[in-house]
Amino acid sequence: MAECHPVGFQWVMEAKARGATVVHVDPRFTRTSALADLHVPLRAGSDIAFLGGLVNYVLTHEKDFREYVLAYTNAATIVGEEFRDTEDLDGVFSGLDRENRSYDPMTWQYEGAVVQAASGERDQEYEERTEAESTIREAARGEAHGAGGAGVSGEIHTDETLTHPRCVFQILKRHYARYTPEMVEQVCGVPQETFRRVCELVTENSGRERTTAFAYAVGWTQHTVGAQYIRTASILQSLLGNIGRPGGGILALRGHASIQGSTDIPTLFNLLPGYIPMPHAHQNETLDEFVQAEGAEKGYWGNLRSYLVSLMKAWWGPAATEDNDYAFGYLPRLTGSHSTYETVMAQLEGTCHGYFLMGENPAVGSANAKMQRLGMAALDWLVVRDFSLIESATWWKDGPEIETGELRTEDIGTEVFFLPAAAHTEKSGSFTNTQRLLQWHRQAVEPQGDARSDLWFTYHLGRRIRAKLAGSADEMNRPLLDLTWDYPVHGAIAEPDAEAVLAEINGSGPDGRPLSAYTELTDDGSTSCGCWIYCGVYADGVNQADRRKPRTEQDWVAKEWAWAWPANRRILYNRASADPDGRPWSERKAYVWWDGQKWTGHDVPDFEPGKAPDYRPEEGAKGPDALSGTDAFIMQADGKAWLYAPAGLVDGPLPAHYEPHESPFTNPLYSQQSNPVRQVIRHPENRYQPPGSEVFPYVTTTYRLTEHHTAGGMSRWLPYLAELQPEFFCEISPELAAERGLEHLGWATIVTARTAIEARVLVTERLTPLRVGGRTLHQVGLPYHWGPNGLSTGDAANELAPVVLDPNTHIQEVKAMACDIRPGRRPRGPALLEFVREYRRRAGITDETGMEM
Amino acid sequence: MxxxxxxxxxxxxxxxxxxxxxxxxxxxxxxxxxxxxxxxxxxxxxxxxxxxxxxxxxxxxxxxxxxxxxxxxxxxxxxxxxxxxxxxxxxxxxxxxxxxxxxxxxxxxxxxxxxxxxxxxxxxxxxxxxxxxxxxxxxxxCTHAGCLDVCPTGALFRTEYGTVVVQEDVCNGCGYCIPACPYGVIDQRKDDGRAWKCTLCYDRIxxxxxxxxxxxxxxxxxxxxxxxxxxxxxxxxxxxxxxxxxxxxxxxxxxxxxxxxxxxxxxxxxxxxxxxGLPPDPVVTTRDLPSMWRHAGAAALTLLGGLAAVFAAHGRTGGRR
Amino acid sequence: MTGSEAGGELPGREALVGKGPGRRKGRRGGRGERAMVPDATFTSYYGKPIINAPVWEPLDIAGYFFLGGLAGAGSVFAAGAQLTGRPRTARALKISSLVAISGSLVALVHDLGRPARFANMLRVIKPTSPMSLGTWLLTAYGPAAGAAAVLDVTGLFPRLGRVATAGAATLGPAVAAYTAVLAADTAVPAWHEGYRELPFVFVGSAAAAASGMALIAAPAEENAPARSTAVFGAALEVTAAKLMEHRLGMIGETYRTGRAGRLMRAATALSAAGAAGAALLGGRSRTAAVLGGAALLTASACTRFGVFAAGMRSAEDPKYTVVPQRRRLEADAG
Amino acid sequence: MRGWLESWPVYRQFRGEDRSGRGESAMSRRTAELRPRVGTADRVVKSVCPYCAVGCGQDVFVKDEKVVQIEGDPDSPVSRGRLCPKGSASLQLTTGSARRYDVLYRRPYGTEWERLSLDEAMDMIADRVIEARERGWQWEEDGARVRRTMGFASLGGATLDNEENYLIKKLFTALGAIQIENQARI
CATH class of the missing domain: 3.30.70.20 (Alpha-Beta Plaits)
Structure with missing residues (x-):
């Protein structure tokens, strides 16, 4: 955190000054470790074992916050009889379809009820939920349909004594029983003594009076089991009563100014604004069927139809009517995954002809960077919008494939447009930060030359396309021509008014006035709202994201600084900060509470303001009304924090340790080596290494340095940052240096089945060998900021990474890979290809390697 | 005040x-x-x-x-x-x-x-x-700043805040301040010739x-x-x-x-x-300056006296050779 | 190093620590029990120097020291020669002083990062800055030396010429000596710590140079004082340098080793040879006088360049900064 | 004459209290008139750091319609006026030599960049989007209506504003594109 979010780390230092203990778990010793009370180096890719060990410790030593667990989690819920755990099936869950590499999740459901997830994969039980007969064969794994015919809802069974063998609590206990300190030591390389210390620190600091927070970043997400890493932390934190309370939580430290906003208002294939799923292709699907399939009976997702209809009204205005299902049919449909990596495959296959890159540099920033470049070389046209000539704009001229002779500039047919982008000082708009805070940045000056904002670009591109297609009667153009696309512009360059766009996102009522809360949204077409969770950001016609009341003039929650979604709440699920009766768990940790009439406190309560703790829903109540006065987790279909996830994940209801796709070790926990449903891509440029290969005996992980930003587009070109970390390097331990004859400041070549890169060597004791599985493991640290362009240069670490994805998030596994390292620079030109081929030969790599389940 | x-x-x-x-x-x-x-x-x-x-x-x-x-x-x-x-x-x-x-x-x-x-x-x-x-x-x-003391142009001066600042419009790049600093702080910018260092943001404060x-x-x-x-x-x-x-x-x-x-x-x-990389016991060089001058004075007198003695001993030309 | 060693009394890395002449152990132990032997171990930040070495060009600044010495001592010598009826020697040395001081001025200006701003030297009069005082000194001395030479050569205004000669002779020793203060008034260990002897080294060197010049320029019948001066100057220079080296302790090695060592040894040898040659043979042989003079001049230059090089060396190695300061602290603590 | 004399530090040295010439007597006129450029700016514009997601507040100082300084906004409860090295380099990021201000064009099989006007480029891109969209158009897939194009794709960085992302998602979805992706996936 000190390494990548230094300014955020000031709050860790504040906490430390008030007596907090900081534990840093990371393969390398970073600037965070330097300030932590305890640094715990572990093997990259073993966190589920580590966290699972913590869960086991909590359960065996009965360190859970029992009142919280009983009231707010699904610990007591009984799971259906058909469910089989990894304990029963040696590492896999029931419902595994080996042929299609996917799970049928129906057996994971609660007894007597089918619940929908608040997020994640929601289309997987489409047919069960719509009770429709269908013959469509889904293209994507993870959306395969089961044969069961369970009802869409029902009565959830519970056992408050937590003793029923099929209650979540007991399942959890059995599942994590094998995650012992001995096992943690063997899997993670963390000595038992150290691990116990962490267990004690975490549990002693959790409960009524104290809370523990977990902070993570892409070190947890960029794995083939990334979503399950976070799930493990969720289980732990829910057991300890650390969710919804001040000083608790699982905090995603996100790495880009508006990466949170980029998922809230997603430029992601599978989502519509506000985490509404993009519709999948189903036979004659109606809006109602979609809502039934994707929404929830209970909780705020019960109002999905209002959110979606309001979105359709925002986009298609008067053209979205009750008669045409509010233009629901205008939405294009998914058939499986269309993530950025599938897009590259489509480029290589020649079905995707054009590509927009807006502030993104996949030629060095995405896994298997070579595939990205080859994909671009197969395009008809490419538009790159950035500040400088990044690698993604110049690969046709000076990319690595030109050097190896795999591509010749004269043979590349891709037409490339480079359009200079405007900086944040040259445009107005909002960023959503890592704590869901929408903060407005105001335009300071006009952009120079041809530099323009992406708002300008998108608006004017749309305007031009609409003008060119105006008058077309072709049905395919209907959604485009019916689109509400008329924003006020200002200034000499006709910049669209960002605040007008924000107002559309916020939404308006029948009278055209801005809405102030998503609870005002209706499903009858009388309200419009571009992103329901952002509803209220323009309440009263005031740009709430631009609120800047100085911190010194308000309390520590600072509710009047900017605006947090939803409803300006700073801590989600904060109902859980009070006990079931609505009293704070403790005075120290008081946050929101029931004052006898209403919910009140330091923050905006994340609960219906007037719903008393003793409220119990009537039979057959729907949506928010169906939540009781103690159902703190209001977005969940059962109002509970999920220790066990009956839906939403495609790779299991409980996290289990699987080895990374490319691991030098076999899985000590189960005979199932890796996530059985991880997403693999078969391509000659994406060859995988066999697990346990002696040719690739080391583990490498990629990471950031304070001095640079992501793939370097905003840092490698700046002299003041470039001089601080002037070139690509790898970090290794003195022991590995001795083993491989690597010299401090010399060169190293790092090899995987994809390619080899070179890096200067920093031999440092900050990297430490670990004892894993009975042998010494060396890890190679690779900061991934570099590429050949700019002032600070070097090979891109992402050249090494395979495209192998988490099946839930379709995020690549770059945080744990097996590799080889040797002294000296890498071969140049065609010799590099031969060098890598030789490695593949030695490791016996074929197109089948790594494809096994 | x-x-x-x-x-x-x-x-x-x-x-x-x-x-x-x-x-x-x-x-x-x-x-x-x-x-x-x-x-x-x-x-x-x-x-x-x-x-x-x-x-x-x-x-x-x-x-x-x-x-x-x-x-x-x-x-x-x-x-x-x-x-x-x-x-x-x-x-x-x-x-x-x-x-x-x-x-x-x-x-x-x-x-x-x-x-x-x-x-x-x-x-x-x-x-x-x-x-x-x-x-x-x-x-x-420093309270007693070597760089400031030895600067012959007045480019370095002590501000009203007690800080030591180089004036870029005055410095002629004599370089004297550079070895005078017991901490190795001030230095010459090669293509510019002048000496530069932290001003404690004199303009800001x-x-x-x-x-x-x-x-x-x-x-x-x-x-x-x-x-x-x-x-x-x-x-x-x-x-x-x-x-x-x-x-x-x-x-x-x-x-x-x-x-x-x-x-x-x-x-x-x-x-x-x-x-x-910090000196364990830095001393401003000019602390010893009076003594240096005394020694230099003695040396100068030695030179004067020595030569006077030589000429006195040899007397006018034609005298003792 | 092996794991088994690590379990011992002291961390195993101990033996490898310290690039200084001694071992760290002494000082470590010295924490609790005062070490008997002065400890010369030290640590540093990656071997980086603590202080910044001068950015001066050796040719400019060592040259400036040499020429200043030659000029200053030369003016005294000229006055002496004039007073004792050695007009050719007097004239020669007046000229050489003018040339030398002009040369030194050129060297000084040349070394400035911003030569066009030389005049800024006259913005202030700073008693704390030897360079400031030196500049004002030169401002007075330069014209005096110039007038002395010009009036002597042209024969104009003889009275004024005598005043100028006397003035230059009065200021001359200061010109010859102040450069030692200039060098010593820095954090450069080999200079600063030698501030007591350095002026004597410098004036000795200056006297030797002036005598060398006189031996070369003056007729044999006038060179008796030059020969004596050669002995006086060389003896002073060499003795003072030895004393300084001794007092400097470990820093003294910067005068004995490397480039500085070679220059200082050459200076000693040339001084001795020049002075001896001049004293013994210079009265009889013009050639011996010229050779002796040249040796003395070269010796003087070698001394200046040697001092300069020793200073640079002592600045570039952190040990010469850290170890003496450490010792001082420990002496204080003890 | 008097003015000149008074500007001579030596004179001031002997007139004033600063006899040693190390204090105010040595001050030059430029120094005396020195003012920070944040003090002389025409306006201060409130902004947010564009690097990571901590969301530190920034004050952008503008003078003569140019950004002259960017520093932390002390009012921000997020950052309390502090910035990391990247945030502190925002001025160089936004006004430095690395920024390009011209549209560049590489024609198919071309070996060098060419210049193109922004207007021309926008027009060409619009044509290409229309063409690729039609070429990749699908009404149905395996018998189910999909109403989409696979002809073009987009990948955005996560430094885009919410409003920008909103328009991108809205326009491209209306065009039928589904391969709309973001750094958030990566």
């Missing part, structure tokens, strides 16, 4: 080595880039203060001997101390803390020190546990603003304010650290009775000054 003397207190125990100070300083003062060189000195690629680096963050990878070795992990090859230039080192040089006592050879302490400074790492080895010291260095704005580095510092490792207040705060901090067992902590440059009369920018360090 002249304003209070202003200064920096750099508490390295909370420095996270982010280098925001280096960049903020450069942005504010429009300082040129200082070269793109990977040094191998841990994460320090600017090497030290110079004409083009007015704030510099030192990184020291260090072993803190606590006397417990990690079984099964051998450290192959010689491991030199941080005094070793990286080119001669087989690894990022680490060193045992210079003041570590054999008495600290206690079993590895895993209990976190209560809101102490930086921890030592879990990793232990033959030298002890690893810690990573970071410290942002800057011009000390004149309007009541905080110097750029202190303003940016995320963890308040760099604190700016009236020197008296800073000294009091530092004294409090050091007491607290000592109370919780951080016995390494010591102040540097805070003492008005030291060789430079105390620094306007002083530090809390976790090891001996020289580990950070």
């Amino acid at each position: 002249s304003p209070a003397r202003m200064g920096f207190f750099t508490d390295t125990s909370v420095c996270i080595g982010c280098k925001a100070c280096e960049v903020a300083c450069k942005e504010w003062n429009a300082i040129p880039e200082d070269g793109l060189k990977l040094t191998g000195m841990s994460y320090d690629n600017t090497e030290g203060l110079s004409a083009d680096t007015w704030r510099h963050v030192a990184f020291i990878e260090q072993r803190k001997p606590v006397g417990l070795a990690e079984p099964g992990v051998d450290h192959a090859g010689p491991v030199p101390d941080s005094g070793t230039p990286p080119a001669e080192a087989p690894m990022t040089p680490t060193t045992p803390a210079t003041d570590a006592l054999p008495s600290s050879l206690a079993p590895r302490e895993l209990v976190p020190r209560p809101h102490s400074a930086r921890s030592s790492a879990r990793r232990s080895g033959p030298g002890g546990e690893l810690r990573w010291l970071m410290a942002s260095d800057v011009c000390k704005h 004149g309007e009541g603003l905080t110097p750029a580095c202190a303003k940016a510092c995320p963890t308040e490792s760099i604190q700016y304010g009236p020197l008296d207040e800073l000294r009091a705060r530092a004294a409090e901090r050091i007491t607290r650290l000592h109370d919780v067992g951080v016995t390494d902590a010591r102040l540097y440059g805070h003492d008005p009775d030291d060789g430079v009369g105390g620094d306007g920018a002083f530090f809390l360090l976790l090891d001996e000054p020289e580990v950070y």
